[in-house]
Amino acid sequence: MYPLNRNRRLRQNSAIRDLVRENHLSANDFILPIFITEGENVKEEIASMPDYFRFSLDTLVEEVKEAWELGIKSVLLFVKVEQDQKDNTGEAATNDDGLMQKAIKVVKETTPEMLVMTDVALDPFSSLGHDGIVKDGKILNDESVEALAKMALSHAKAGADFVAPSDMMDGRILAMRTLLENEGFVNTGIMSYSAKYASAFYGPFRDALDSAPVDVKDVPKDKKTYQMDPANRKEAITETLIDIDEGADIVMVKPGLCYLDIVRDLANTVDVPVAVYQVSGEYAMLKAASEKGWLDYEEVLLEQLMAIKRAGASMIATYFAKDALRLLNQ
Numbered sequence: 291m292y293p294l295n296r297n298r299r300l301r302q303n304s305a306i307r308d309l310v311r312e313n314h315l316s317a318n319d320f321i322l323p324i325f326i327t328e329g330e331n332v333k334e335e336i337a338s339m340p341d342y343f344r345f346s347l348d349t350l351v352e353e354v355k356e357a358w359e360l361g362i363k364s365v366l367l368f369v370k371v372e373q374d375q376k377d378n379t380g381e382a383a384t385n386d387d388g389l390m391q392k393a394i395k396v397v398k399e400t401t402p403e404m405l406v407m408t409d410v411a412l413d414p415f416s417s418l419g420h421d422g423i424v425k426d427g428k429i430l431n432d433e434s435v436e437a438l439a440k441m442a443l444s445h446a447k448a449g450a451d452f453v454a455p456s457d458m459m460d461g462r463i464l465a466m467r468t469l470l471e472n473e474g475f476v477n478t479g480i481m482s483y484s485a486k487y488a489s490a491f492y493g494p495f496r497d498a499l500d501s502a503p504v505d506v507k508d509v510p511k512d513k514k515t516y517q518m519d520p521a522n523r524k525e526a527i528t529e530t531l532i533d534i535d536e537g538a539d540i541v542m543v544k545p546g547l548c549y550l551d552i553v554r555d556l557a558n559t560v561d562v563p564v565a566v567y568q569v570s571g572e573y574a575m576l577k578a579a580s581e582k583g584w585l586d587y588e589e590v591l592l593e594q595l596m597a598i599k600r601a602g603a604s605m606i607a608t609y610f611a612k613d614a615l616r617l618l619n620q
Contacts, residue, residue: 313600315592315618317361320611321407321565325498326350326393327370338494339570340577342609344370347389347396354400360615364405366454366607367393370499371414379423380412383441391448398449407481408445410438410455410466419496419503421457421516427508429516431459439465442480443473452479452540458486458516467537481565482538485526485552488517491545491571498570526552527559534562540604545569547594550601557602566598568608588617 300310325344327334332346345353357365369389375382382388390408397406411421412434418424422434434457442453443466453470455462463482470478496502503511518525530541541560543553544567556564572594580587591610598606608614 313596315595315599315614317363317615317618319595319599319603319606320362320614321364321366321605321607322357322362322611323366323368323607323609324350324353325368325370326389328372328389336494336498338497338574339609340574340581342498342573344498347392350393350396351400354397354404357612358401358404360612360619362611362615363403364407364605365397366407366409367397368409368499369393369414373417376415376417378417380415380437380441383412383415383437384444386444386447388444391444394445394448394450405451406449407452407454408450410442410445410453411457412437412441413457413501414499416501417504418506418509419501420510421513422459424509427510429459429510431461431516434459435462435465438462439469442466442478443469443475446470446473446475446478450478452481454481454483454542456483456486456544458483458513458518461536463533463538464536479539480537481540481542482533483544483567484530484533484538484541485549485556486517486542486544487520487549488512488514489520489545489548489569489571491548491569494570494574520548523552523555527555530556530560534560538562540565542567542607543603545572546598546606546608547572550597553598553601553603557604563604564602565605565607566601566603568594568598568606568610570609573609588613592617 300306327344329346330348333349334344336342394406397404413419413421422429445453540563542565543549546566546568553566576590579585
């Protein structure tokens with residue numbers, strides 16, 4: 291008790307604060323999301339994500355080299371698909387010569403030791419902007435799962451180390467794991483978006499990939515029938531345990547900051563690594579506030595990342611990865 295115990299003794303200078311710090315951030319914590327687009331010599335800023343870009347395959351080379359030199363060891367790839375390649379089945383997603391498949395090969399040729407993770411979902415390839423096949427105003431689960439499993443296999447054939455299904459269809463992890471095993475890709479990992487919520491924080495991401503649900507008759511205007519209700523907590527544990535039983539190697543919570551209770555719940559419950567996706571809306575809010583001079587960009591981004599790590603994240607997919615490492619490496 292006071293005055294025998296004075297907690298401030300452990301805070302009085304940077305040396306003691308560093309010694310007793312419970313959590314630390316390093317390059318080993320980060321996954322860098324990268325957006326890929328068609329064309330040549332393209333480095334195109336995303337309007338709703340200031341200082342973040344879409345890259346064509348040739349400019350992707352320099353982006354990956356820079357990330358590797360900063361210490362980033364893993365990238366998560368997303369593709370912006372041209373309109374003429376979109377339909378309601380996502381057929382183009384399994385093209386072995388498609389943009390994603392080419393991007394995987396570019397990253398591996400540029401930085402062979404970089405861990406390549408790939409987004410597995412139909413929405414970038416869907417003419418209707420959904421993560422599954424739409425029929426009569428509903429998202430078809432089993433038909434979508436079959437398409438997603440084929441998509442995952444195509445990524446594995448191209449050289450992906452991990453596939454990352456973000457669709458939230460029931461049973462897709464088992465279907466992917468089974469197909470990958472049957473085709474000999476026993477070492478291709480699965481990072482499942484296990485607790486992905488129907489969040490309003492995804493807007494800038496959908497701008498980046500032109501993947502928002504379309505506003506037409508007989509097409510759901512949101513993703514609430516397959517992504518999780520933000521009001522639910524226990525459901526996240528149920529979803530995650532099922533994915534682990536079906537073969538997920540890493541599980542994910544998405545978004546980040548508003549769902550730190552879910553991160554802690556899963557970290558306390560499961561024995562596999564727990565990833566967190568700090569999403570585009572979180573990035574855009576800090577960028578906007580810092581541009582206005584209302585928040586200190588550098589201090590707040592590190593505080594946010596530490597909060598996610600403190601909550602129990604094993605790894606963080608974040609648009610702040612490069613900036614964070616520049617600060618941490620100073």
